[in-house]
Amino acid sequence: MMRSFRRSLSLALLGVAASAGAAWADLTGAQEFVERESDYALQVLSDDALALADKQERFRDFVDRVADVDRISRFVLGKYRNAGTPEEIAEFKVLFREYAIGIYEEQLGRYNGEGASLKTAVPRGKDEYIVTTIVDGGALEEPVEVNWRVSERGGEYRVLDVEAFGIWLAIQQKDDFEAFIGQNGRSISALNDELRRRLSENRGGAAQMSVANGDMPKAGSGSHNN
Amino acid sequence: MLAVGAALAASGCASTKQVEAARETNERIYDPLEPVNRQMFRVHTVLDTVVLEPLAKGYRAVTPKQARTSVRNFLNNAASPAVFINNVLQGDIEGAGVTLARFGINTTFGILGLFDPAAEEGLELRWEDFGQTLAVWGVDNGPFLYVPVLGPTTTRDMVGRGVDSFASPYRFVEFDNEDSWRTGQAILNGIDQRAALIEPLDELERTALDLYAAQRSFYYSLRDDQTANGEQDFEDLPEFD
Numbered sequence: 001m002m003r004s005f006r007r008s009l010s011l012a013l014l015g016v017a018a019s020a021g022a023a024w025a026d027l028t029g030a031q032e033f034v035e036r037e038s039d040y041a042l043q044v045l046s047d048d049a050l051a052l053a054d055k056q057e058r059f060r061d062f063v064d065r066v067a068d069v070d071r072i073s074r075f076v077l078g079k080y081r082n083a084g085t086p087e088e089i090a091e092f093k094v095l096f097r098e099y100a101i102g103i104y105e106e107q108l109g110r111y112n113g114e115g116a117s118l119k120t121a122v123p124r125g126k127d128e129y130i131v132t133t134i135v136d137g138g139a140l141e142e143p144v145e146v147n148w149r150v151s152e153r154g155g156e157y158r159v160l161d162v163e164a165f166g167i168w169l170a171i172q173q174k175d176d177f178e179a180f181i182g183q184n185g186r187s188i189s190a191l192n193d194e195l196r197r198r199l200s201e202n203r204g205g206a207a208q209m210s211v212a213n214g215d216m217p218k219a220g221s222g223s224h225n226n
Numbered sequence: 227m228l229a230v231g232a233a234l235a236a237s238g239c240a241s242t243k244q245v246e247a248a249r250e251t252n253e254r255i256y257d258p259l260e261p262v263n264r265q266m267f268r269v270h271t272v273l274d275t276v277v278l279e280p281l282a283k284g285y286r287a288v289t290p291k292q293a294r295t296s297v298r299n300f301l302n303n304a305a306s307p308a309v310f311i312n313n314v315l316q317g318d319i320e321g322a323g324v325t326l327a328r329f330g331i332n333t334t335f336g337i338l339g340l341f342d343p344a345a346e347e348g349l350e351l352r353w354e355d356f357g358q359t360l361a362v363w364g365v366d367n368g369p370f371l372y373v374p375v376l377g378p379t380t381t382r383d384m385v386g387r388g389v390d391s392f393a394s395p396y397r398f399v400e401f402d403n404e405d406s407w408r409t410g411q412a413i414l415n416g417i418d419q420r421a422a423l424i425e426p427l428d429e430l431e432r433t434a435l436d437l438y439a440a441q442r443s444f445y446y447s448l449r450d451d452q453t454a455n456g457e458q459d460f461e462d463l464p465e466f467d
Binding site: 130 | 254436451458
């Protein structure tokens with residue numbers, strides 16, 4: 001009896017130790033992911049030899065590789081994520097990606113030499129991590145703490161949300177979109193119309209025009225559903 | 227008052243669908259008065275465009291940065307008694323000590339609070355008000371409110387503002403033109419705060435689809451961050467799936 005109890009306890013402790021080791025490894029992985037990708041982003045931003053158009057192209061690749069655009073797209077629809085038709089949701093994902101990239105793309109030419117360094121990382125839930133970095137220098141009067149919400153699935157890390165000054169970007173976006181949909185007949189298609197209008201109003205280029213002209217992927221294609 | 231009445235009347239004309247949608251709240255935001263608040267937001271936007279923002283931009287244009295920093299330091303120092311009381315009410319004795327030390331150092335070496343030598347010694351300002359104290363005591367935000375000129379707030383924070391005003395040092399010292407001084411300080415405080423928000427509010431206006439909702443979300447996030455003193459509980463974040 002006592003022997004089997006000890007054996008069970010040993011196995012349990014081994015299990016805890018193994019899972020703690022795995023969590024530590026994942027935590028380090030999340031840290032390395034943020035460090036690697038933020039170094040890459042800063043390198044692109046600070047490369048004076050790159051034309052703005054090249055920076056924008058690399059930024060688009062960067063967003064697709066680093067951010068979980070599919071999950072973010074569903075999240076920002078909030079309580080209306082199941083309200084639209086599959087076609088409307090598929091169209092929204094394309095428009096949202098363009099819209100979100102467009103917001104930050106405008107800032108790419110305004111880099112002033114800011115740098116980032118890793119501060120801490122903590123686990124969140126069963127497959128997420130919050131990685132904290134300190135952004136300093138450049139045009140900043142004082143260091144700013146930036147939190148990255150990173151998910152890990154199958155050994156692959158993706159950013160879900162980013163926070164500075166208490167503002168989580170995806171949550172702020174969700175509150176905005178949710179309210180807009182609520183005020184416009186709870187219609188995803190009204191949101192799509194507005195995003196399309198803003199894209200065609202504010203930006204040119206072939207990618208935007210194809211979106212503005214309704215050149216959308218068929219529902220279910222383009223991005224996978226988790 | 228006229229504006230409030232007009233807005234209330236106008237809100238009665240809002241479509242049923244809009245009112246229903248407004249009553250649906252998400253987990254974080256409670257805005258049962260949304261139709262009225264949206265009218266107040268419109269009133270505020272007009273006042274902001276015509277008066278507040280030009281004042282803030284003018285203030286920024288005519289004063290050097292150091293002068294604006296000194297104004298902010300002075301206003302922060304004047305608010306120290308209220309911050310101290312809230313430190314104590316929140317059971318934050320260490321914070322109360324920091325606030326007291328800051329007040330002593332900045333009022334003397336900082337020339338009546340115009341400079342902030344305490345921060346250089348590592349005693350940095352950590353803003354506390356009665357709204358945050360109520361939050362620490364477990365009082366919920368209550369209904370969201372949009373008040374023309376003041377902007378977004380909540381019922382809890384409005385109560386907090388009222389209580390904090392009683393802790394102003396000018397309530398305990400009698401001097402000539404006391405009312406003018408107090409009014410002047412309130413106006414300066416408003417202009418200073420609006421000036422600090424020029425870029426964030428412009429950015430919201432540029433990117434938001436529903437500016438009212440974006441400002442509301444922004445307000446909740448900033449206040450949550452202030453109450454948590456920057457130490458968020460990440461487990462409270464909404465799930466993605």
